[in-house]
Amino acid sequence: MMNYLEIKKEILKKIEEYEKIIIVRHVRPDGDCIGSSLGLRDILRESFPNKKIYSFGKTKAEFLNFIGKEDEQKDSSIYKDALIIAVDTANCDRIDDDNYKLGKELIKIDHHINVSEYGDINYVREDYPAACCIIVDFYLTFKEKLKMPKSAALALYTGTVTDTGRFKYSGVSAEVMRLTAVLLDYDLDLEKIYANLYIKDKEVLSLQGEVYRKFKTTTNGVSYIYITDKMMKKHKLSYEEASALVNSLDSIKGSLIWIAFIDQQDSSIRVRLRSRFVSVIEVGQKFGGGGHPNACGATLKKKKEIKDLLQYADNVVKDYKSKNEGWI
Numbered sequence: 001m002m003n004y005l006e007i008k009k010e011i012l013k014k015i016e017e018y019e020k021i022i023i024v025r026h027v028r029p030d031g032d033c034i035g036s037s038l039g040l041r042d043i044l045r046e047s048f049p050n051k052k053i054y055s056f057g058k059t060k061a062e063f064l065n066f067i068g069k070e071d072e073q074k075d076s077s078i079y080k081d082a083l084i085i086a087v088d089t090a091n092c093d094r095i096d097d098d099n100y101k102l103g104k105e106l107i108k109i110d111h112h113i114n115v116s117e118y119g120d121i122n123y124v125r126e127d128y129p130a131a132c133c134i135i136v137d138f139y140l141t142f143k144e145k146l147k148m149p150k151s152a153a154l155a156l157y158t159g160t161v162t163d164t165g166r167f168k169y170s171g172v173s174a175e176v177m178r179l180t181a182v183l184l185d186y187d188l189d190l191e192k193i194y195a196n197l198y199i200k201d202k203e204v205l206s207l208q209g210e211v212y213r214k215f216k217t218t219t220n221g222v223s224y225i226y227i228t229d230k231m232m233k234k235h236k237l238s239y240e241e242a243s244a245l246v247n248s249l250d251s252i253k254g255s256l257i258w259i260a261f262i263d264q265q266d267s268s269i270r271v272r273l274r275s276r277f278v279s280v281i282e283v284g285q286k287f288g289g290g291g292h293p294n295a296c297g298a299t300l301k302k303k304k305e306i307k308d309l310l311q312y313a314d315n316v317v318k319d320y321k322s323k324n325e326g327w328i
């Protein structure tokens, strides 16, 4: 296995070699995947003005428009002879557009658990809490050759903030702070960034009130809420807004795991799992999903699986509490 520096050199070599580079990312985009896409795109555009460099993705996340926009994909022929770089995406089924297959070579750059080495080059840093950190580190490694414009710093800072819960989650190391400090050298308007990320519509807050009234807790401390289609319609919520509601349950004493079940269009149920102290990933994996130890997801085909999942998660908490002290 190559070490990180050698993989980074390989990637730069490919970038230098190709005339056309297309950055793709996962479905249901979050701050980190849009941030790392636009951050990498703008670094490459600034550094290689003669190359054609695009960032593509089908589904959009409007709340991130303030960090810039991905490019319009007019025709799939654009992929011909391109180097494709997939960011923040653990398995290629989740890439938000099958057209990436039309490219010539594929590079995977990701920070999730390395379940699938789908790229011709795979650069996976499970030690970083965000894909954006990988991009900043890549830029710093080749600072002599690469240029980072302010637009990239804004995108990368925003992605790091969202994937770390504003530097709260585990995985925020001294190195992550040093990488982030490089972005703050760009004199970013933090007040504006945080306003864009955290100011909520009244409708969302009123739904949050409903979440606080309706959530339940299992015997051993799994708090959960089921967000129905009806609730989303009543409160005029986008899927992203509904998904984010899982975070409303993050500060309940004794609830080491918290979960949101969200109705989807196709009658399946999206599960968002979060935890502190104890890892929740085995719950996600048991139900066909994955992600990080303290933040992962899964999809259930039937409503009655909710009960099984809660039972399983409840046992995880029970087991953890019986063997550990000092949890809150």
Ligand SMILES: [Mn+2]
Pocket (backbone or CB within 6 Å): 032, 033, 088, 111, 129, 130, 131, 163
């Ligand atoms: Mn990410």
